[in-house]
Each structure stands twice: as structure tokens, then as C-alpha cells.
Amino acid sequence: MAAIVFGATLLCGSCVSERKTENTSHSASGQVAADTVQYQVAQYKDFSPYLSGTEEAVDSTIFSARYPIFAEEINNLVKNAIFVDGEQHVEQVSESFLAGFNEYAEEQIDGGNASINAWYKHQNCRVVLNEHGILTLQNAINDYTGGAHGMEVELWFNFDLQEKKLLQLTDIVADNAALLPIAERYFRQHENLADTASYGPSYFFEENNFTLAANFGLTKEGLLFHYNPYEIKSYAEGPTTFVIPYAELKDTLTSKGKKLVSEITAVN
Incomplete structure (x- = not known):
């Protein structure tokens, strides 16, 4: 596939208020049970400026993330469950992933190789349990960086919010x-x-x-x-x-x- 350079990245973010698990919305009164914590769900996307394709079809390298945002104290507790490689925020995850692809794409272009395979990384961190001071997160990460196939991993984290600790x-x-x-x-x-x-x-x-x-x-x-x-x-x-x-x-x-x-x- 021929390499095409696209001059801008796209960033789109949105937040949705949710509580308990991600299938449960606020009650009509807006009251939240005392044993649950409120959070919003953030969605983020960004793309590499290097596209692969032809005039008929274009493919792009993409990073996307969906994850809960809590109050600051809980965010600090669960941060490593959401950004599993030690990043501080989602932009760092995106920048690191896309920089890796951009370097690969530039090497291919400089070497005269017009064939660039698009990469992807999708991260979906979901609240599974949010009751009685117990918080369970499921973080599903699906990525492809070349080779025969991508890789999907699912990581589980359990927190005691009263003791402010990750449960073993x-x-x-x-x-x-x-x-x-x-x-x-x-x-x-x-x-x-x-x-x-x-x-x-x-x-x-x-x-x-x-x-x-x-x-x-x-x-x-x-x-x-x-x-x-x-x-x-x-x-x-x-x-x-x-x-x-x-x-x-x-x-x-x-x-x-x-x-x-x-x-x-x-x-x-």
C-alpha cells in the first residue's frame, strides 16, 4: 500500500457521567448511594499523520481509549490500572504509541518502501464493580504493531477504597x-x-x-x-x-x- 502523508491529527474527547457499573445510569433524582463512587467515562482518539492506502481506500494508524475518571484521590489510586505502562495521562500513552509508528513510517519512506502497514491500539477500561467501597476495573487492550496478528490482553484490578489499596x-x-x-x-x-x-x-x-x-x-x-x-x-x-x-x-x-x-x- 502506498504511503500518504496527512497533515493533521484528530483528537476527540467526551465524558459521560455514570455510577456503579458502566451499564447503570444516574437515578432520576440524581442521588448516588453512599457506598458507590461517582465517575465519568472519558473517550479519546488520535491518529498518525502518515496514512496507508490508495486513491480507492485509505487506512490510518489510530490510538483510542475509553476509561473512567474519578475524584482526584481515587484517580491517583487507580491510575496504574488505567495507564498500565506508568504514564500519567492518556495523551502520553497516545504520543508514545503514535511516535513509534511515525518512526517506522518515516524509516519506510526514507528507504523507498511505499508499503506501510497501519497500526492500532484500542484501550477500554471498564468499571465492573463499584459497591460498598470495592472497585473492580477491567482494562482490555487490543493493539497491532506489525506481524501476523495483533494482541489482546485483559487486565483486572481490585481496590479497597476505604483502605486506599490495591487488593492482592x-x-x-x-x-x-x-x-x-x-x-x-x-x-x-x-x-x-x-x-x-x-x-x-x-x-x-x-x-x-x-x-x-x-x-x-x-x-x-x-x-x-x-x-x-x-x-x-x-x-x-x-x-x-x-x-x-x-x-x-x-x-x-x-x-x-x-x-x-x-x-x-x-x-x-
Whole structure:
């Protein structure tokens, strides 16, 4: 595809007020429950000035992001969950990504190569749980920077807003040894594997032993674990997500975990 230089980038941003989860809007009275935090959803797009294409079709390299904006104190707490490479704001993420493509495009043009493949990076950080001082964020990042295919990852973050901390699994589960067989049972159910079936070459578990995903989320339905592509399966097999109902975990939880689960599962 021929390289075309376009003289301007486009930036568009918008904010939408939301609360609880992103499928829940404000009530008619505008009142927000005391155990939830208010936030807005920001949307951002920017493009590289270097376009690929022909007179009939033009392709552009794009960065886009959708993410929640909270009050400053909470923004500071969750910032690393939204800007996962340590950036301070969305413009930095965009500038870094587009600068990488622009350098590639200029090298191709200087080398006389008219074929430039467009890149993309889309980031969608979503509020999954926002109740009783517990905030769960799911950050889905989908990008392509050349090669046979792009890459999609999903990162989960759980925060205790009262203690102002990112929750670790050890904050919730006291007995990891007891959790493991429960998790494996639900994993096997999800994968339609018999209890005695070997994982074999289809899975990347070391020495054929089941291991928990580092990625976990507190949801209304239960404790969620998520494996990204290449973690336990090939890219073609895609990601794997399974959920353990909280009732199954009652004997493995810390005192804090029991309190959190009690609040999450309370009838609103």
C-alpha cells in the first residue's frame, strides 16, 4: 500500500457521567448511594499523520481509549490500572504509541518502501464493580504493531477504597492450597475436561500441573480468573476466563475476604 502523508491529527474527547457499573445510569433524582463512587467515562482518539492506502481506500494508524475518571484521590489510586505502562495521562500513552509508528513510517519512506502497514491500539477500561467501597476495573487492550496478528490482553484490578489499596489475592484468600483444587474443578468444567484427563500439549501448565491465573477480579457472580493468550494456550485458542461462586470459597477466605464477599453478595 502506498504511503500518504496527512497533515493533521484528530483528537476527540467526551465524558459521560455514570455510577456503579458502566451499564447503570444516574437515578432520576440524581442521588448516588453512599457506598458507590461517582465517575465519568472519558473517550479519546488520535491518529498518525502518515496514512496507508490508495486513491480507492485509505487506512490510518489510530490510538483510542475509553476509561473512567474519578475524584482526584481515587484517580491517583487507580491510575496504574488505567495507564498500565506508568504514564500519567492518556495523551502520553497516545504520543508514545503514535511516535513509534511515525518512526517506522518515516524509516519506510526514507528507504523507498511505499508499503506501510497501519497500526492500532484500542484501550477500554471498564468499571465492573463499584459497591460498598470495592472497585473492580477491567482494562482490555487490543493493539497491532506489525506481524501476523495483533494482541489482546485483559487486565483486572481490585481496590479497597476505604483502605486506599490495591487488593492482592492474599488479602482475600487465606488458604491458597485449599483454593487450588476448587479453582481447578471450575477450570475443568469450563474447559469440558474430565477430572482425570491430562492437560497434555494443549495447555502450557508446567509439568502438567494446574496453576492459577495472576489476573483475578471481584465480581457480583464470584471470584473471576482470567488467562490472556499465550499464558496457558496458543494465540489461536484465545483467552480463558472462569468464575468461582463465592459460596464455594467460604472456607478459604481471610477475615477481610469474608467481609468483602458479604458486602458484594448483599442484596441491594
